[in-house]
Amino acid sequence: MTKTNPGRFFEDYRVGQVIRHAVPRTVAEGERALYHALYPARQALYSSDEFATSCGLEGSPMDDLLAFHIVFGKSVPDVSLNAVANLGYAQGRWLAPVWPGDTLRSESQVIGLKQNSNGKTGVVWVRTRGLNQMDEPVLDYVRWVMVRKRDLDAPAPAAVVPDLAPAVAAEDLVIPEGLYFSDYDFGLAGEPHRWGDYEVGEKIDHVDGVTIEEAEHMLATRLWQNTARVHFDATAREDGRRLIYGGHVISMARALSFNGLANAQMIVALNAGVHVNPCFAGDTIRAWSEVLDKAETDAPGVGAIRLRLVATKGDCGAFALKDGEGRYLPEVLLDLDYWALMPA
Amino acid sequence: MTKTNPGRFFEDYRVGQVIRHAVPRTVAEGERALYHALYPARQALYSSDEFATSCGLEGSPMDDLLAFHIVFGKSVPDVSLNAVANLGYAQGRWLAPVWPGDTLRSESQVIGLKQNSNGKTGVVWVRTRGLNQMDEPVLDYVRWVMVRKRDLDAPAPAAVVPDLAPAVAAEDLVIPEGLYFSDYDFGLAGEPHRWGDYEVGEKIDHVDGVTIEEAEHMLATRLWQNTARVHFDATAREDGRRLIYGGHVISMARALSFNGLANAQMIVALNAGVHVNPCFAGDTIRAWSEVLDKAETDAPGVGAIRLRLVATKGDCGAFALKDGEGRYLPEVLLDLDYWALMPA
Amino acid sequence: MTKTNPGRFFEDYRVGQVIRHAVPRTVAEGERALYHALYPARQALYSSDEFATSCGLEGSPMDDLLAFHIVFGKSVPDVSLNAVANLGYAQGRWLAPVWPGDTLRSESQVIGLKQNSNGKTGVVWVRTRGLNQMDEPVLDYVRWVMVRKRDLDAPAPAAVVPDLAPAVAAEDLVIPEGLYFSDYDFGLAGEPHRWGDYEVGEKIDHVDGVTIEEAEHMLATRLWQNTARVHFDATAREDGRRLIYGGHVISMARALSFNGLANAQMIVALNAGVHVNPCFAGDTIRAWSEVLDKAETDAPGVGAIRLRLVATKGDCGAFALKDGEGRYLPEVLLDLDYWALMPA
The missing domain is CATH 3.10.129.10 (Hotdog Thioesterase)
Structure with missing residues (x-):
């Protein structure tokens, strides 16, 4: 028996299945600095503790996309190792800031399956959630990927295609607790608009x-x-x-x-x-x-x-x-x- | 109206004008580690909290040039986006150590202007100051750059060329508070000289x-x-x-x-x-x-x-x-x- | 007199000599994040404070190889600057975890010397120890290198070849204090084996x-x-x-x-x-x-x-x-x- 991870194939997914992804990760000032070295990121709220505090937060959170990448990365060995293509995202929401010192893990639920007409691949829809060390969700999004079949003769599952809204409704946006921009310093932020x-x-x-x-x-x-x-x-x-x-x-x-x-x-x-x-x-x-x-x-x-x-x-x-x-x-x-x- | 920053041109500067630069930045252990990965920096005082403490400091400060780069970087969108050349530095002094967790911002005052004889560019002298979250200056230096004119027909300002000393006088150097080398460990520092x-x-x-x-x-x-x-x-x-x-x-x-x-x-x-x-x-x-x-x-x-x-x-x-x-x-x-x- | 370090040559070593290496280093979250950016390191115990705590540790220690590299790096200017080859390692043991905020230094004792028959080089065996800010050893290993002679006419020292075991005996392994795997989460760790x-x-x-x-x-x-x-x-x-x-x-x-x-x-x-x-x-x-x-x-x-x-x-x-x-x-x-x- 091989001990290495061959990844999941299309026929390994079932609608409703929850996959708990491996390797939790504590993120801190090091990841923050690397984000600033890798990308020309300058949004003041993610650059300065003082600026974030002046917006009602307890300090500068980790960049929202850093949180996304960490949560996403964990799902790769279980969801997209045998993927032919990453087809799309939908209904993603950031639910709570990620603070330096937080530990993130993630899990995905299979919410849709549809074999392609060529019989060689299928589309898998998953809803992936990122959770912090208090098991509070910090991020939640749907993505769908085209995955190879291991066995071309495996029977096609009943097609389930989730009904995905084209956009998150404005009333469903989650505003970080305490956030206000009523005392916002446009000069420090870099633009007057x-x-x-x-x-x-x-x-x-x-x-x-x-x-x-x-x-x-x-x-x-x-x-x-x-x-x-x-x-x-x-x-x-x-x-x-x-x-x-x-x-x-x-x-x-x-x-x-x-x-x-x-x-x-x-x-x-x-x-x-x-x-x-x-x-x-x-x-x-x-x-x-x-x-x-x-x-x-x-x-x-x-x-x-x-x-x-x-x-x-x-x-x-x-x-x-x-x-x-x-x-x-x-x-x-x-x-x-x-x-x-x-x-x- | 365009919302992107076109940068300032020569005729946008006035002697005495103070430009508050955008995007304050909190620096911490991540920036320190990256500095050591990017440069073969080995000065013991910036490498070891213990060594710095044995020299009277409260811990290892951020590298002095790291502080310089952070302060300088903020001035780029306002001072040198349309610069043809960075001509020189003068009268720079480090005024206080930067500690992990400090938030830096910077501002520049225009202290000199001189249009070049070609009528297409001019020289701008600025004194740039870096400040920490307590509004204490940590660094102060003059630099001058050659900047393009937007409108070649704009009138030349009265030439003001600051009188810059060739070097900071020894008696004007600021020694970090508490610093002593009377108990210095040459072995740990790496050289006996x-x-x-x-x-x-x-x-x-x-x-x-x-x-x-x-x-x-x-x-x-x-x-x-x-x-x-x-x-x-x-x-x-x-x-x-x-x-x-x-x-x-x-x-x-x-x-x-x-x-x-x-x-x-x-x-x-x-x-x-x-x-x-x-x-x-x-x-x-x-x-x-x-x-x-x-x-x-x-x-x-x-x-x-x-x-x-x-x-x-x-x-x-x-x-x-x-x-x-x-x-x-x-x-x-x-x-x-x-x-x-x-x-x- | 030149002030730069020419490195040691074969005839500069004596059996028993202890060389205290320069430039102590405080390691923290920044070094940890860089380790994860440089290598696809995913062992959960070095990735998550929560996972490490669930194994009885006080938090996630610095990666064991990160500790090795820091300790090793300090020995380079004294041991291998004039080395022709890094010949081997033996009897290495990790003695205590390195925690974020620890300051490491290292020292080496010469435990063997043997001039090569060509008269141009010799083999130097050293035992290198890494120590933290409490002077507790965190790592200890033997390595041997082939080093050039400065003066080919320098007499060969008496050959001393240390007796090195082919492996550390299982009973000599040092288990980090408090470590247990009795409540181990194989799902979070990534494999069931x-x-x-x-x-x-x-x-x-x-x-x-x-x-x-x-x-x-x-x-x-x-x-x-x-x-x-x-x-x-x-x-x-x-x-x-x-x-x-x-x-x-x-x-x-x-x-x-x-x-x-x-x-x-x-x-x-x-x-x-x-x-x-x-x-x-x-x-x-x-x-x-x-x-x-x-x-x-x-x-x-x-x-x-x-x-x-x-x-x-x-x-x-x-x-x-x-x-x-x-x-x-x-x-x-x-x-x-x-x-x-x-x-x-």
């Missing part, structure tokens, strides 16, 4: 670009204990290239979006997301955003803004997205839809 | 070399939240090369200088500095030092030593600096002049 | 591979303050390649061994080790293990397992080690023999 200054439909070109290196994406992906072989082993693919973890592109694009969205401080929901094209070392990532929606919240001075965040590579001009046929352009890496909190 | 063993005019070849990688200088520069595009975007320059942040060369050279100057523990003043030639990934950095001056201090067992630190690349031999015409050699990257504290 | 499931002679192919980058091995090696020039200076060797610190290969192979040995939580002894072939950037490292021995311990639920850990590069198939003549294959990088603790 408040929630009221953004209009639905407005697009922002974030201007800056970052050329990606192998060492950096591997450091990041390891830090999240995501061990999918394609990210690390140059011999895993025929073309000798290491596929960059999609989350690295998400964090890079979000950090680049500071330039124009410095006050979109906290991400509170992940409505949807597609990793459109693969990213490789040497690519230069740029980003642009579009305001999709706005909503008020009950927290003092806090508005919610729904944003599309698009990451591109290469020389495709500002606001590149789809061609005339509605197909994504080859330079588009990421099309992400999220809610963030801003001073109103 | 004390202040009295160095002579003015003496030169030291630091022997070791480090070949620079893209991933490393980008990790460092991001960690200081310095987001100047030329450091990260391989498409920003016509030659496809990323320009390495000059501060990366300063830290690398200072760390290399351990070999021969292990007891030059704390940097307390930056007298002058020129980034002579650009540095790129693949360059192998070496360093040499020259003793420029010595002074006694009031602190027990603490002497001050004024050092020239020169960083070079390539195969130019020891002590390379200038040619017969007094021009810097093409292999010289950095010519820095600073005061450090040593056991007397 | 307990000590009783492994058989002497069993081999495990750890499947995964990691392609090595220059930036990563330099970050790691600097973090341990190991400053041997060949690791950093691309001009140091005629072939323009930087030799990767052998300890980087040890940590990478150990981390890869998680896949099949997730429950081999703590390394408690280093029986032997050979860096068989040099490793360079671009190499893809894989690993396999062989169970060499098993032993019971007095700690509740804790068994000891003796493992051979082999790291290879390139395409040499599983379990590659030696050819028909008993010579190591050219693809083998490391042959390490250690004891670890597992839930019984």
Whole structure:
């Protein structure tokens, strides 16, 4: 009997099954510093304890995407080791800040299964939850992946396709306890633009670009204990290239979006997301955003803004997205839809 | 109206103007560890809490150059985003140690302006101060940069050129409160040479070399939240090369200088500095030092030593600096002049 | 008189001599996070304070190999700066966990000397000890290196070759105070295999591979303050390649061994080790293990397992080690023999 983990195949999943993921992780100042070294992250609330305190928090929490990567990484050995593709995200919500010293673990429930017509693969939907050391949920999201079958003759399960909302409703957003932006220091935050200054439909070109290196994406992906072989082993693919973890592109694009969205401080929901094209070392990532929606919240001075965040590579001009046929352009890496909190 | 930061141009500065820079930053053990991973830094006072305590401090402070980079990085979006060149430093003093957990912000006052005769650019002098969460200054220095004009027809301001001393006077050096070297452990520090063993005019070849990688200088520069595009975007320059942040060369050279100057523990003043030639990934950095001056201090067992630190690349031999015409050699990257504290 | 460290030569060592190494180092959460970014380390006890507490410890200690590298790195300027080869390790024991906030220093005693018949080099055996801020030993091991003579005419010392056991005896293993695995959570640890499931002679192919980058091995090696020039200076060797610190290969192979040995939580002894072939950037490292021995311990639920850990590069198939003549294959990088603790 082999002792190494072969990963789960399509026929190993059952709707309703709960998979408790391995290797809990304590996160602290070290992970925070590395996040700032890996991405040009400058949102003041995640950079300064003083700034976070002036917004009603007990200190600066760990970056919201750092929490996402840690929770996601744990699910990889159980969910996506034999995945052909990471198809999408939905209904993601950040439920509580992660503080330095917290220990995170995660678990996933299978909420949907559908074998593909080719009989070789199937789609698995899971709802993954991140929990802290008090067993409080800190993050909750749905993702679906295309997974290989081990045995092509295994019977197809009854198809269950979950009904997923296109976006988290504004009234379902969870505002961190105590948060207020009524005493917000726009000077220290880096830009004067408040929630009221953004209009639905407005697009922002974030201007800056970052050329990606192998060492950096591997450091990041390891830090999240995501061990999918394609990210690390140059011999895993025929073309000798290491596929960059999609989350690295998400964090890079979000950090680049500071330039124009410095006050979109906290991400509170992940409505949807597609990793459109693969990213490789040497690519230069740029980003642009579009305001999709706005909503008020009950927290003092806090508005919610729904944003599309698009990451591109290469020389495709500002606001590149789809061609005339509605197909994504080859330079588009990421099309992400999220809610963030801003001073109103 | 664009929401992204276009940076200030020459005509946007006024003498006397104070610019409060954005994004305060809490620094802690993570930044300290990264500093040790990015540079071969071995000065014992910045490596060991026990060693620092035996010198009268409450623990090991953050590396003095780490404090410099954090303070400097904040000024980049306001001072040097449209700079053609970083021309020099003067009158820099470290005023208080930065401790793990401190939150730093910075602000700059414009102290000089002079339009160049070509009418396209001008020189801006700023005095930048770093402050901690108690609003105590931790660092103060002058730098001047050449900045582009937005509008070539904008009138030239009255020229104001600050009168800058060639070096900080020994009596103006600020010794960290409580510091003493009267019980100094030379064995643990790594070398037996004390202040009295160095002579003015003496030169030291630091022997070791480090070949620079893209991933490393980008990790460092991001960690200081310095987001100047030329450091990260391989498409920003016509030659496809990323320009390495000059501060990366300063830290690398200072760390290399351990070999021969292990007891030059704390940097307390930056007298002058020129980034002579650009540095790129693949360059192998070496360093040499020259003793420029010595002074006694009031602190027990603490002497001050004024050092020239020169960083070079390539195969130019020891002590390379200038040619017969007094021009810097093409292999010289950095010519820095600073005061450090040593056991007397 | 030169102030830089030329390193010791063969004739500078005397049997019995104790060398106190320089630059004590405080290690904390930053070093921990970097370890997880540099290596795919997932052993739960070093990842989660909660998991470690559930095993009777006061929190998660620093990774055992991190402690090794810090202690080893300090010995480099005194022991191996002029070494031609790092020949072996023996009788290594971890004596106490290293906790975040601890300050480590190290010292070595010369326990053997033997000049080689060529008269140009000799072998030096040292016993190196790592000590924390309470002067408690945390680690103790023997290594031997081949060192150049400065003066070929210097007389050969009387040969003293220490008598080294091929392995640490099971009864000499030091179990961390308070450790128990009687309440061990196999689900959180990542694999169901307990000590009783492994058989002497069993081999495990750890499947995964990691392609090595220059930036990563330099970050790691600097973090341990190991400053041997060949690791950093691309001009140091005629072939323009930087030799990767052998300890980087040890940590990478150990981390890869998680896949099949997730429950081999703590390394408690280093029986032997050979860096068989040099490793360079671009190499893809894989690993396999062989169970060499098993032993019971007095700690509740804790068994000891003796493992051979082999790291290879390139395409040499599983379990590659030696050819028909008993010579190591050219693809083998490391042959390490250690004891670890597992839930019984």
